[in-house]
Amino acid sequence: MPKKLAMRNTTISHVYLIIAMFVAMIITLTFLMQIQMNALMAVRAYIGGAGVWAKAQKEAILSLEHYALTHDENDYQNYQRSIQIPIGDLQARIALQKPNPDLAMAREGFLIGGNHPEDIESMSDLFLRFQNFSFMTEVIKSWTTGDKLIAELNEEAEKLHQDISSHSINSDTVHTFMIRTNIINQHLTEQENLFSSTLATISRSASHASRNFSYTIALLFTLLGVGISWTIIARIRAIDTVLHNSEAYLRIAATAFESQENLIITDANEVILRVNKAFTENTGYSAEEIIGQTPRLLKSGRHPPEFYKEMWETIQLKGAWQGEIWGRRKNGQIYPKWLSISAVKGAGGHITHYIGSYIDITERKEAEEKIKYIAFHDHLTNLPNRRLLLDRLQQALTSNARSGRKGALLFIDLDNFKDLNDTLGHDTGDLLLQQVAQRLEASFRENDTVSRMGGDEFVVMLLDLSEHHMEAATQTELIGEKTLAILSQPYQLDKYELTCTASIGITLFDGNDQMKDELMKQADIAMYQAKKAGRNTLRFFDNQMQDAITIRTKLDTELHKALESQQFQLYYQIQVDNARRPIGAEALIRWQHPTRGVVFPGEFIALAEETGLILPIGKWVLDTACAQIKAWQNDASTQALVLAVNVSANQFRQADFVSQVQTCVQLHAINPMLLKLELTESLMLKDVDDTIVTMNSLKEIGVQLSLDDFGTGYSSLQYLKRLPFDQIKIDRSFVRDIATDPNDAAIVQTIIAMAKTLGLNVIAEGVETEEQREFLNLRGCYAYQGYLFGKPVPLEQFEAMLELA
Numbered sequence: 001m002p003k004k005l006a007m008r009n010t011t012i013s014h015v016y017l018i019i020a021m022f023v024a025m026i027i028t029l030t031f032l033m034q035i036q037m038n039a040l041m042a043v044r045a046y047i048g049g050a051g052v053w054a055k056a057q058k059e060a061i062l063s064l065e066h067y068a069l070t071h072d073e074n075d076y077q078n079y080q081r082s083i084q085i086p087i088g089d090l091q092a093r094i095a096l097q098k099p100n101p102d103l104a105m106a107r108e109g110f111l112i113g114g115n116h117p118e119d120i121e122s123m124s125d126l127f128l129r130f131q132n133f134s135f136m137t138e139v140i141k142s143w144t145t146g147d148k149l150i151a152e153l154n155e156e157a158e159k160l161h162q163d164i165s166s167h168s169i170n171s172d173t174v175h176t177f178m179i180r181t182n183i184i185n186q187h188l189t190e191q192e193n194l195f196s197s198t199l200a201t202i203s204r205s206a207s208h209a210s211r212n213f214s215y216t217i218a219l220l221f222t223l224l225g226v227g228i229s230w231t232i233i234a235r236i237r238a239i240d241t242v243l244h245n246s247e248a249y250l251r252i253a254a255t256a257f258e259s260q261e262n263l264i265i266t267d268a269n270e271v272i273l274r275v276n277k278a279f280t281e282n283t284g285y286s287a288e289e290i291i292g293q294t295p296r297l298l299k300s301g302r303h304p305p306e307f308y309k310e311m312w313e314t315i316q317l318k319g320a321w322q323g324e325i326w327g328r329r330k331n332g333q334i335y336p337k338w339l340s341i342s343a344v345k346g347a348g349g350h351i352t353h354y355i356g357s358y359i360d361i362t363e364r365k366e367a368e369e370k371i372k373y374i375a376f377h378d379h380l381t382n383l384p385n386r387r388l389l390l391d392r393l394q395q396a397l398t399s400n401a402r403s404g405r406k407g408a409l410l411f412i413d414l415d416n417f418k419d420l421n422d423t424l425g426h427d428t429g430d431l432l433l434q435q436v437a438q439r440l441e442a443s444f445r446e447n448d449t450v451s452r453m454g455g456d457e458f459v460v461m462l463l464d465l466s467e468h469h470m471e472a473a474t475q476t477e478l479i480g481e482k483t484l485a486i487l488s489q490p491y492q493l494d495k496y497e498l499t500c501t502a503s504i505g506i507t508l509f510d511g512n513d514q515m516k517d518e519l520m521k522q523a524d525i526a527m528y529q530a531k532k533a534g535r536n537t538l539r540f541f542d543n544q545m546q547d548a549i550t551i552r553t554k555l556d557t558e559l560h561k562a563l564e565s566q567q568f569q570l571y572y573q574i575q576v577d578n579a580r581r582p583i584g585a586e587a588l589i590r591w592q593h594p595t596r597g598v599v600f601p602g603e604f605i606a607l608a609e610e611t612g613l614i615l616p617i618g619k620w621v622l623d624t625a626c627a628q629i630k631a632w633q634n635d636a637s638t639q640a641l642v643l644a645v646n647v648s649a650n651q652f653r654q655a656d657f658v659s660q661v662q663t664c665v666q667l668h669a670i671n672p673m674l675l676k677l678e679l680t681e682s683l684m685l686k687d688v689d690d691t692i693v694t695m696n697s698l699k700e701i702g703v704q705l706s707l708d709d710f711g712t713g714y715s716s717l718q719y720l721k722r723l724p725f726d727q728i729k730i731d732r733s734f735v736r737d738i739a740t741d742p743n744d745a746a747i748v749q750t751i752i753a754m755a756k757t758l759g760l761n762v763i764a765e766g767v768e769t770e771e772q773r774e775f776l777n778l779r780g781c782y783a784y785q786g787y788l789f790g791k792p793v794p795l796e797q798f799e800a801m802l803e804l805a
């Protein structure tokens with residue numbers, strides 16, 4: 001923690017500073033005391049010296065006065081000895097006052113002056129240091145004056161000595177001498193007093209100054225000490241706070257360490273130092289077992305050495321790594337985890353520790369796998385779904401392009417599955433689909449893919465077929481045939497036992513520039529060909545099929561446009577009675593194609609049925625027919641005509657078909673009896689009960705119902721009895737050969753008889769010859785439609801034809 005470290009360093013330097021300050025204070029005060037002591041010693045020595053000096057001077061004068069009276073040479077000698085002391089001091093002063101003070105000479109002088117040898121240094125020192133200070137100049141001045149007086153005294157002494165030695169002395173001379181020495185003595189005493197009092201003053205002042213200075217220094221150091229101590233206290237408080245916070249951090253870190261995430265700390269050599277509880281619970285290793293080991297103990301063995309090499313290189317380079325990795329628990333279980341490793345660096349930038357944290361992603365992985373499974377499998381059969389098949393197909397295309405081997409797609413569609421679903425229910429339908437899936441799975445190799453597209457459609461992808469087209473086709477055909485055989489075996493679906501066949505469309509692929517969607521479409525097209533070929537069979541895709549599909553696609557686009565651009569038109573084919581009188585017409589749709597001219601319904605109705613476009617087309621036909629009936633109301637020749645329109649199965653099955661018819665009838669305000677709806681026989685077979693309900697509702701509106709193409713379907717009399725038809729229309733395929741084919745003649749005769757029994761009208765279509773008309777007439781059929789009376793024509797021609805009739 002750099003902040004803490006910086007604070008600690010600052011505090012330590014403050015402590016050093018305070019110690020240094022006290023040392024400095026002690027040294028300074030000691031030094032000051034030393035100076036003070038020296039100064040005081042020097043002052044004391046000078047005061048002492050002054051006493052000695054004064055005493056010697058007094059003794060010298062006494063000895064000299066005595067000598068003047070006694071002329072005893074001993075007295076003069078005494079004078080000489082006494083006067084040496086002041087003269088010694090004079091010598092010392094002169095030596096010290098030299099530009100280059102002569103300390104040796106000064107010492108000699110001071111010694112002669114009777115000063116203590118130990119005082120001499122401080123005396124010289126005081127003199128030299130302070131000689132220019134005012135207080136010292138006073139002293140020196142007094143001293144100099146004293147010295148001059150001593151010199152005067154000495155002159156008087158020498159003169160006296162000469163006078164005595166030459167016996168030229170008299171009482172007057174002695175008297176004068178005595179007066180002069182007295183004067184000198186008085187002056188000297190004054191100077192001594194001045195000298196001593198000045199020194200005493202200096203001593204006191206120095207003492208006061210020194211004490212005050214010491215106090216000031218001590219005060220300053222104390223203040224400084226207090227200031228620094230204050231700072232240190234503040235620092236210590238701050239450190240306390242930081243320490244407190246650090247402890248909190250440590251507590252937080254310890255709590256965080258014991259989090260849900262699995263944590264592991266190693267040293268720089270990857271030796272495990274610490275793990276948390278989550279880790280021990282997750283791996284099964286106790287802390288004691290794992291500490292001291294390396295994370296290699298946790299290796300799964302699923303990653304190659306390069307994986308770990310790369311991982312550690314990243315950590316060294318970037319300081320961290322994270323990724324998905326397999327680990328091993330103590331019980332040997334391998335499991336996935338999301339691992340993050342961070343390198344911890346010390347102050348020098350070297351790695352000191354590694355911290356590893358990971359979360360066990362076993363559950364997440366399982367969930368992902370489950371989601372992936374759901375996304376790529378069909379929930380009913382558990383087979384791969386379309387997405388997975390396309391994925392594998394893409395891979396196969398890539399690998400086949402390299403290997404040159406062929407593959408195949410088998411598009412399998414169950415025959416009549418919808419009928420089974422409708423009649424036996426969806427649960428039974430589901431059971432069938434599951435059993436079909438099981439049979440398919442059991443009969444293909446493991447590397448082939450059996451998938452379900454949805455509904456009753458399955459696609460099998462075969463891999464590793466021959467490189468040669470024909471051989472691959474033969475292999476696939478055999479497999480396809482086998483599959484048809486397997487699927488056509490009876491199924492036991494709860495209480496029902498039934499058989500169900502399939503139609504298979506096959507396309508081969510080799511991976512060269514082939515698109516998977518295109519291949520799927522090809523197999524689908526081939527499957528439709530198989531259906532067309534009668535079901536329970538297989539067909540290979542060929543290019544002609546592709547062309548047909550291309551045309552179909554184009555037609556579909558154009559049909560949509562045709563509806564928007566009102567390119568449809570109704571033609572009318574006359575229906576007559578046995579006296580050839582017009583009784584009605586059939587409205588037949590035509591497409592006025594902008595480039596192709598008139599296009600007949602045989603070319604587009606089936607496609608419109610498949611695509612659902614028949615619904616808006618049917619609505620348009622109904623609306624146009626009702627409008628025409630209304631238009632014919634104004635003319636006597638047309639107002640009784642019944643107009644028949646074809647209704648497709650999809651149109652009839654619309655939930656709101658009845659209300660569509662009712663709305664149309666009401667909107668155009670027509671007599672509903674003049675509208676006849678032609679329903680095909682096949683329409684009746686599905687959901688008979690619903691069909692009856694719808695038909696009854698239509699009958700309630702008042703429209704007529706005609707059973708179209710009668711005889712081509714199942715012609716179930718059982719149903720026919722229950723269905724509220726007004727009319728049966730004999731299909732033209734029976735009419736065509738009634739004169740020549742006894743079977744057809746018999747069928748037509750039976751139909752007419754049956755219709756009479758059921759109380760239904762009967763009309764024959766496709767009447768082209770008088771012979772046919774006569775035959776029908778003789779058998780009791782009195783209504784006809786066919787080229788013999790008129791082809792379907794546009795409205796104008798139809799109305800013109802009526803005028804001629």
Ligand SMILES: Nc1nc2c(ncn2[C@@H]2O[C@H](COP(=O)(O)O[C@H]3[C@@H](O)[C@H](n4cnc5c(=O)[nH]c(N)nc54)O[C@@H]3COP(=O)(O)O)[C@@H](O)[C@H]2O)c(=O)[nH]1
Nearest residue numbers: 588589600601602621646647648765766767768785786787
């Ligand atoms: N859902 C709808 N289907 C419609 C509609 N209009 C027609 N169709 C269906 O198309 C089928 C073919 O119709 P079309 O080509 O118009 O053929 C009709 C007649 O031209 C033809 N016909 C009539 N008389 C004769 C004849 O003497 N010889 C002969 N070779 N052909 C003849 O029969 C067709 C009418 O048949 P049908 O409807 O069964 O009476 C047609 O069968 C409709 O299914 C439509 O608007 N909606």
